[in-house]
Amino acid sequence: MAYVAIADRDVHLHDPQTFVTKYIWSQDHKVIAIQYSVTAIAVGLVALVLSGMMRLQLGFPNTFSFITPSNYLQFITMHGMIMVIYLLTALFLGGFGNYLVPLMVGARDMVFPYMNMLSYRVYLLSVLVLRASCVVPGGPTGAGWTLYPPQAVLPGTSGAGLGIILMLVSLAIFIVAFTMGGLNYVTTILQARCRGMTLLRLPLTVWGIFMATILGLLAFPALLVSAIMMILDSVLGTSFFMPAVVSMGKGLKYDGGSPVLFQHLFWFFGHPEVYIVALPAFGIVSDLLSVHARKNIFGYRMMVWAILAIGCLSFVVWAHHMYVSGMNPYFGYFFATTTLIIAIPTAIKVYNWVLTLWHGDIHLRVPMLFAIGFIFTFVHGGLTGLFLGNVTVDLPLSDTYFVVGHFHMVMGVSPILVVFGAIYHWYPKITGRMLNEALGKLHFWATFLGAYAVYLPMHYLGILGVPRRYYALGDTAFIPNSVHDVNVAITVAALVIAAAQLVFLFNLVWSLAHGREAGSNPWGATTLEWQTPDTPPKHGNWGARLPVAYRWAYEFSVPGARSDFIPQNEPPEAPGGREHGAKP
Amino acid sequence: MSVAALFALVAVGIVGWWLFARQLTAKPWEKRQIESDNASGGAALALPAARVGLWLLLAVMTSFFGLLISAYGMRMELADWRPLAVPDLLWANTAMLLASSAAFQWTRWAVARGHAEGVAAGLVLSGLFAFAFLAGQVLAWQQLHASGQFLASNAAAAFFYLLTGLHGLHLAGGLAVWGRTTARIWRIRARLEDVRLSIELCALYWHFLLAVWLVLFAVLMSGTSLTSAFLDICSAIVKAL
Ligand code: HEM
Ligand SMILES: [Cu+2]
Numbered sequence: 001m002a003y004v005a006i007a008d009r010d011v012h013l014h015d016p017q018t019f020v021t022k023y024i025w026s027q028d029h030k031v032i033a034i035q036y037s038v039t040a041i042a043v044g045l046v047a048l049v050l051s052g053m054m055r056l057q058l059g060f061p062n063t064f065s066f067i068t069p070s071n072y073l074q075f076i077t078m079h080g081m082i083m084v085i086y087l088l089t090a091l092f093l094g095g096f097g098n099y100l101v102p103l104m105v106g107a108r109d110m111v112f113p114y115m116n117m118l119s120y121r122v123y124l125l126s127v128l129v130l131r132a133s134c135v136v137p138g139g140p141t142g143a144g145w146t147l148y149p150p151q152a153v154l155p156g157t158s159g160a161g162l163g164i165i166l167m168l169v170s171l172a173i174f175i176v177a178f179t180m181g182g183l184n185y186v187t188t189i190l191q192a193r194c195r196g197m198t199l200l201r202l203p204l205t206v207w208g209i210f211m212a213t214i215l216g217l218l219a220f221p222a223l224l225v226s227a228i229m230m231i232l233d234s235v236l237g238t239s240f241f242m243p244a245v246v247s248m249g250k251g252l253k254y255d256g257g258s259p260v261l262f263q264h265l266f267w268f269f270g271h272p273e274v275y276i277v278a279l280p281a282f283g284i285v286s287d288l289l290s291v292h293a294r295k296n297i298f299g300y301r302m303m304v305w306a307i308l309a310i311g312c313l314s315f316v317v318w319a320h321h322m323y324v325s326g327m328n329p330y331f332g333y334f335f336a337t338t339t340l341i342i343a344i345p346t347a348i349k350v351y352n353w354v355l356t357l358w359h360g361d362i363h364l365r366v367p368m369l370f371a372i373g374f375i376f377t378f379v380h381g382g383l384t385g386l387f388l389g390n391v392t393v394d395l396p397l398s399d400t401y402f403v404v405g406h407f408h409m410v411m412g413v414s415p416i417l418v419v420f421g422a423i424y425h426w427y428p429k430i431t432g433r434m435l436n437e438a439l440g441k442l443h444f445w446a447t448f449l450g451a452y453a454v455y456l457p458m459h460y461l462g463i464l465g466v467p468r469r470y471y472a473l474g475d476t477a478f479i480p481n482s483v484h485d486v487n488v489a490i491t492v493a494a495l496v497i498a499a500a501q502l503v504f505l506f507n508l509v510w511s512l513a514h515g516r517e518a519g520s521n522p523w524g525a526t527t528l529e530w531q532t533p534d535t536p537p538k539h540g541n542w543g544a545r546l547p548v549a550y551r552w553a554y555e556f557s558v559p560g561a562r563s564d565f566i567p568q569n570e571p572p573e574a575p576g577g578r579e580h581g582a583k584p
Numbered sequence: 585m586s587v588a589a590l591f592a593l594v595a596v597g598i599v600g601w602w603l604f605a606r607q608l609t610a611k612p613w614e615k616r617q618i619e620s621d622n623a624s625g626g627a628a629l630a631l632p633a634a635r636v637g638l639w640l641l642l643a644v645m646t647s648f649f650g651l652l653i654s655a656y657g658m659r660m661e662l663a664d665w666r667p668l669a670v671p672d673l674l675w676a677n678t679a680m681l682l683a684s685s686a687a688f689q690w691t692r693w694a695v696a697r698g699h700a701e702g703v704a705a706g707l708v709l710s711g712l713f714a715f716a717f718l719a720g721q722v723l724a725w726q727q728l729h730a731s732g733q734f735l736a737s738n739a740a741a742a743f744f745y746l747l748t749g750l751h752g753l754h755l756a757g758g759l760a761v762w763g764r765t766t767a768r769i770w771r772i773r774a775r776l777e778d779v780r781l782s783i784e785l786c787a788l789y790w791h792f793l794l795a796v797w798l799v800l801f802a803v804l805m806s807g808t809s810l811t812s813a814f815l816d817i818c819s820a821i822v823k824a825l
Contacts, residue, residue: 005627
């Protein structure tokens with residue numbers, strides 16, 4: 001049997017007919033993407049509410065009797081875990097990855113649609129198990145999102161019985177779901193591109209999702225391994241991670257396990273995880289900047305290389321999260337060096353974004369506002385990261401609010417801004433209608449300024465030595481009264497941000513029926529998803545014939561061209577006519 | 585950990601290098617490049633998508649087992665490590681898995697030759713040997729259990745049950761696919777063309793699990809230090825040469 005490329009195959013499209021096959025048990029990547037996104041945003045809202053409660057406690061201690069110290073730790077854990085894994089990872093890869101990859105590479109669907117559907121089901125199951133952990137006796141785990149043993153398993157921590165077990169089971173299920181989805185995204189990008197869509201014609205969004213998925217495929221097994229071993233420790237009494245401990249006056253059966261081993265495994269996953277949410281954001285932001293500045297992305301190939309370099313390097317920096325675990329100073333030296341090296345490709349990307357804007361025809365529409373906002377917050381979080389990457393600076397700052405400020409800037413606020421920008425950008429394609437511009441701007445400014453109001457002061461609190469994961473600060477000599485005033489201000493700002501998200505949700509729902517008709521390509525974008533015959537695209541995406549790509553994704557403002565953008569699938573002019581591919 | 589880091593680096597490096605060697609230095613906006621790009625067929629590899637998917641899955645599994653081995657190596661370095669005397673039965677089990685893998689390879693050749701009876705017989709044999717391996721592993725567990733080595737007895741025993749168990753589970757997953765393929769051949773008399781890909785992929789998966797088992801076996805017998813065991817093996821190879 002001779003091999004036939006997917007782009008050249010005849011397809012027999014079975015059009016799903018009933019409501020159930022169309023929207024519930026659908027194998028269509030667009031429906032699955034929406035299922036993933038809606039689920040992720042729904043759990044994300046839970047995490048948002050939890051952060052509001054934590055802030056209320058921190059801003060107004062002794063006011064809310066229903067928040068106990070162990071509740072607070074449970075809130076922290078759920079909030080962190082949901083935000084990082086169940087919201088951002090699921091939304092970027094399961095949501096945007098699913099929607100955009102087949103459309104952008106010019107395919108009819110993912111290569112394994114059935115497995116794709118299964119991936120969502122299993123993800124949903126993992127979310128349900130996570131939610132279930134909140135209602136079992138003992139409540140959810142309060143071990144912190146890092147779940148460090150031995151405390152995660154010991155009776156003093158809330159949820160030490162069922163709570164932690166269900167959390168670990170839920171993570172294991174999530175990893176299975178992610179792997180099924182991830183194999184799909186990578187194989188689709190490699191094998192199902194349409195004719196003419198070479199690797200270097202792919203939009204950077206696809207590159208970001210591609211590399212992030214590879215990182216996830218290789219790094220999530222580390223979390224799986226640690227989850228399995230910790231479940232055995234807590235259920236069957238093995239001592240993989242549990243040292244000999246005396247707990248509540250009583251010697252436990254554990255002996256000889258190594259908590260540091262868990263830290264290695266966890267961060268071997270945990271650091272790449274940062275890039276699993278950052279790389280798709282990098283890719284998407286590059287495309288948003290280019291489209292809304294009507295300019296080709298500056299240094300396209302360098303952007304691709306930087307994505308690959310960051311991917312490689314992200315596997316050799318994990319121990320910068322463990323400087324305080326008592327490691328060999330030479331190790332610390334090694335990991336500090338690799339951490340600083342990874343800043344180079346990252347900085348290259350930032351320069352290229354800024355240079356893309358330089359002399360661009362900038363349209364400050366809502367997606368563009370979010371993209372530019374991202375550059376600010378990302379530079380901010382990246383710079384504090386350089387501080388923390390140095391062992392001697394990290395030691396005093398570790399486990400203070402400086403770290404909380406840093407990681408929220410770099411992997412909380414920045415990717416979330418891109419998520420919003422991306423939703424404003426692609427909503428017209430997904431639904432056929434525009435989101436309301438005025439509400440969008442309100443949402444942007446409240447979120448962007450609010451994020452600064454929340455996280456900038458945290459850096460100062462951290463420098464004073466205010467510790468993270470504390471329910472209340474009490475009367476401590478090194479904490480001046482002004483810290484309490486700042487905490488009140490931060491809480492107020494956090495509530496304002498939370499309220500702004502309601503505006504966004506309202507916009508999402510209201511525009512579904514009342515938004516302006518978008519047409520097929522409202523932003524004048526070049527990439528294939530904007531060139532579908534129908535908006536929203538129908539099952540099979542492309543009608544009778546697959547598109548053919550004739551150019552890269554960034555032909556904006558080409559001198560002499562008829563319009564200020566040339567879609568990727570527009571054939572070159574007849575021989576002898578002017579060639580569009582002018583060098584940028 | 586460094587084992588796993590090395591693997592991940594190498595894996596991502598291979599992806600990067602492979603991409604690089606192909607097209608990553610091209611300038612997609614230049615006229616000559618545009619012409620050659622327009623002629624491109626789209627797929628990166630002239631392989632069925634399922635095969636590419638399986639290779640990716642094997643990379644994920646390599647990362648998984650590599651991390652387990654890293655954890656094992658790190659645990660061994662602690663002062664209280666007491667190596668486990670692994671049951672001799674494992675040698676017999678290894679032979680079973682080898683036979684199973686060989687039978688699968690033979691089946692694959694039978695498909696290529698269009699030899700239908702051979703395919704059916706080969707599939708049954710591969711499955712039987714694989715089941716024999718799994719049964720042998722369970723027996724080995726029982727022997728350990730009888731000698732007083734329980735899951736929670738000590739670190740070496742815990743790792744022994746963990747590593748063999750996870751490897752066995754992966755083989756059991758493979759056997760599920762094997763069962764479906766065999767059933768299709770026996771019950772609906774599927775044409776060889778229809779099961780060809782499935783048999784090829786199973787064979788690949790089997791060889792991979794055999795390789796994983798050989799490494800795990802060596803690791804489980806490596807005494808008190810992974811590095812010194814590794815160096816021993818290397819020097820033995822060098823001497824043999
Ligand atoms: C309105 C937005 C948000 C607010 C007000 C907020 C607030 C907080 C607060 C108060 C804490 C606990 C600090 C402590 O006591 O140590 C926390 C922890 C954390 N947050 Fe957020 N957060 C927000 C959004 C996010 C996002 C988008 C992410 C996504 C990455 C995120 C990830 C985390 C993580 C990983 C932790 C650490 C949990 C732990 O210590 O185990 N947060 N956040
Ligand atoms: Cu890190």
